[in-house]
Structure formats: structure tokens, C-alpha cells
Amino acid sequence: MTLYGVGLGPGQSDLMTVRGRRVLEDADVVYSPGRLSRSVATEHVPEARIGDLDFPMTRDAEKLRSAWKAAAAEIAPTARDGTAAFVTLGDPNVYSTFGHLRRTMAAFHPDVELEVVPGVSAVTAFATALGVEITAGSSLALREADGGISPTGPDRMVLFKVTDAPATHEGLVEAGYDVVYGRRLFMEQGETLVTDDPTGIDERDYYTLAYAERPEARVEQATDAFLESADENGVVSDGGETTGPRRASTGRRPDGGESDIARQERSESALCGDEVRR
Ligand SMILES: C[S@@+](CC[C@H](N)C(=O)[O-])C[C@H]1O[C@@H](n2cnc3c(N)ncnc32)[C@H](O)[C@@H]1O
Numbered sequence: 208m209t210l211y212g213v214g215l216g217p218g219q220s221d222l223m224t225v226r227g228r229r230v231l232e233d234a235d236v237v238y239s240p241g242r243l244s245r246s247v248a249t250e251h252v253p254e255a256r257i258g259d260l261d262f263p264m265t266r267d268a269e270k271l272r273s274a275w276k277a278a279a280a281e282i283a284p285t286a287r288d289g290t291a292a293f294v295t296l297g298d299p300n301v302y303s304t305f306g307h308l309r310r311t312m313a314a315f316h317p318d319v320e321l322e323v324v325p326g327v328s329a330v331t332a333f334a335t336a337l338g339v340e341i342t343a344g345s346s347l348a349l350r351e352a353d354g355g356i357s358p359t360g361p362d363r364m365v366l367f368k369v370t371d372a373p374a375t376h377e378g379l380v381e382a383g384y385d386v387v388y389g390r391r392l393f394m395e396q397g398e399t400l401v402t403d404d405p406t407g408i409d410e411r412d413y414y415t416l417a418y419a420e421r422p423e424a425r426v427e428q429a430t431d432a433f434l435e436s437a438d439e440n441g442v443v444s445d446g447g448e449t450t451g452p453r454r455a456s457t458g459r460r461p462d463g464g465e466s467d468i469a470r471q472e473r474s475e476s477a478l479c480g481d482e483v484r485r
Contacts, residue, residue, distance in 0.1 A: 208290055209286060209291075210282060210321050215227070215294050218395055219393045223327075224327075231251045238291060240294075258285075260281070275308065301328045302367060332393050336401060349364070350365070351367050353368040353370050355375055365416060368415075368416075372406075373405045384419040389416050
């Protein structure tokens with residue numbers, strides 16, 4: 208009936224979505240492309256329902272094509288007769304092996320229905336793990352940095368595949384970036400490390416990313432003003448009391464004729480810092 212591409216999240220089993228878990232529980236076979244995704248999947252389904260797929264460690268396009276053809280040929284009958292799931296770490300549509308499977312299925316087994324369940328990607332999880340806030344009004348670029356390269360240009364970048372942190376670091380610092388590295392973030396397998404010292408992360412662990420930011424690119428926020436009257440502990444002496452009358456949420460329709468939902472949506476966007484016009 209259906210092949211589901213299911214995002215497992217960054218690695219800790221309780222960071223997968225409720226929907227993703229439900230799909231895995233209902234699937235006849237849960238196909239896994241690697242050891243790490245397998246170990247997360249087995250937290251949710253018994254080993255007997257895991258189907259291991261074998262992919263060669265090669266960049267040879269011909270060999271890769273034939274491995275994907277073989278994988279698709281194995282998965283297609285399960286997906287036609289019942290439900291198959293293919294798991295990936297993070298999100299299935301972000302730098303993921305699932306894209307190869309989707310294209311191969313479309314080419315050779317177009318009758319198989321396909322559905323994707325998104326997962327918590329390293330693209331978003333990095334912010335919490337590294338203590339970074341992408342504030343309203345700022346932009347963020349996603350780049351690859353394998354083999355020690357140092358992509359530069361945007362004010363803020365998440366760099367994936369940082370396989371030679373010391374070499375990448377050199378180029379980034381030269382170009383004026385502050386850089387923080389994160390290895391195996393929110394992962395149960397292996398040791399998590401967050402550091403700004405690239406030499407501490409030089410054993411070339413594939414599950415390493417970096418966040419690079421130009422210090423001058425900081426965007427001022429309305430709430431920064433609170434800190435101006437804060438004491439040395441960062442506490443403001445009025446204890447957070449409001450100075451004007453409190454505005455209760457009445458749920459009443461305002462005179463302007465705008466519906467409550469429209470008004471709430473407008474105010475949510477405004478709180479995010481977006482300029483909102485009527
Ligand atoms: C092929 S991409 C897979 C991305 C994944 N589909 C996602 O949405 O997060 C692999 C790269 O993502 C980054 N990555 C993925 N998970 C990570 C984690 N838990 N901790 C650190 N980096 C991670 C690393 O840079 C790694 O080289």
C-alpha cells in the first residue's frame with residue numbers, strides 16, 4: 208500500500224515524532240540503511256521487523272545506482288502488499304539517503320505510494336544543543352564542509368559534514384567568523400561534544416556540524432532593552448511588574464471587524480519580529 212520515509216530525529220529515541228513512531232509500530236518491515244538508524248529504530252520496533260539494507264561505501268555512481276535499484280526491488284513488494292517504512296536520522300528530506308530511494312522508486316516502481324513523516328533535523332536541533340538563538344530578522348544558510356573546506360559568505364551558517372574541523376576552522380576564522388562545533392548532538396550512540404576548540408574534535412567523526420556567525424551580524428531585539436537596567440546578576444529590580452494597565456485576553460471581536468483568529472495570528476507574527484501590515 209505505502210512506503211513511508213520516516214525521520215528518526217537526531218539519535219535519542221524520545222526525539223522522534225509521535226506520528227513517526229506510530230508508522231514504525233504499524234509497518235510490516237522497517238528498512239534501515241545503517242547501523243545508527245538501526246539502533247534508534249530498534250528502540251521502537253522489535254529486531255525481527257527490521258530489514259537491513261546494504262549500501263557500498265563508494266562514490267562510484269554506477270555502484271550506487273545498482274545498490275539503490277536492489278534496495279528498491281526489495282522494498283517494493285512489501286510496500287505493495289502492506290506497509291513498509293524506511294528510516295533515516297534527522298529528516299528524510301534533508302541531506303538524506305531517502306532522496307535516492309524516492310527517485311529510484313519513482314523510476315522503477317511508480318505504482319508504490321509514498322509518504323514522508325518529517326523528523327527533528329540537525330538543522331534545527333543544533334540551535335538548542337549549541338545554545339544558539341536564530342533571532343527574528345536574521346538569516347541562516349546551510350552548507351556542507353567536508354574534507355576541511357571553509358564555505359564563507361553568509362552572516363550565519365550551519366555547516367554539515369565537518370570531517371576536518373581544524374582545517375575548516377582556519378578558513379572560517381580568517382574570514383571573520385566565530386565558530387562552535389557540535390559532535391553527536393542529542394545522540395545516544397557515541398559521546399556528545401560541544402566546543403569552540405577545533406582540535407578537541409579532530410578525530411573526524413562524520414556526525415559533526417559547526418555553527419559559524421559573524422559577530423557584527425547580531426540583530427538587536429526589543430527585549431535587549433531590559434538588560435540595560437539589569438544589575439550585575441542580570442536581574443531587573445522591578446521583578447517583571449508591568450507599568451501600564453494589564454491587557455486581558457477577552458476574546459471579544461475588536462471594532463475594526465477583524466476576527467479573533469486573524470488578530471491572534473497577526474500578533475503572533477509581530478511577536479516573532481515580523482513586520483505585519485493589514
Ligand atoms: C547526511 S547528513 C544527514 C542529515 C539528517 N537527515 C538531518 O536531517 O539531520 C549528515 C550530517 O548531518 C549532521 N548531523 C546529523 N545528525 C547530527 C547529530 N546528531 N549531531 C551532529 N551532527 C549531525 C552532520 O554534519 C552529518 O555529517
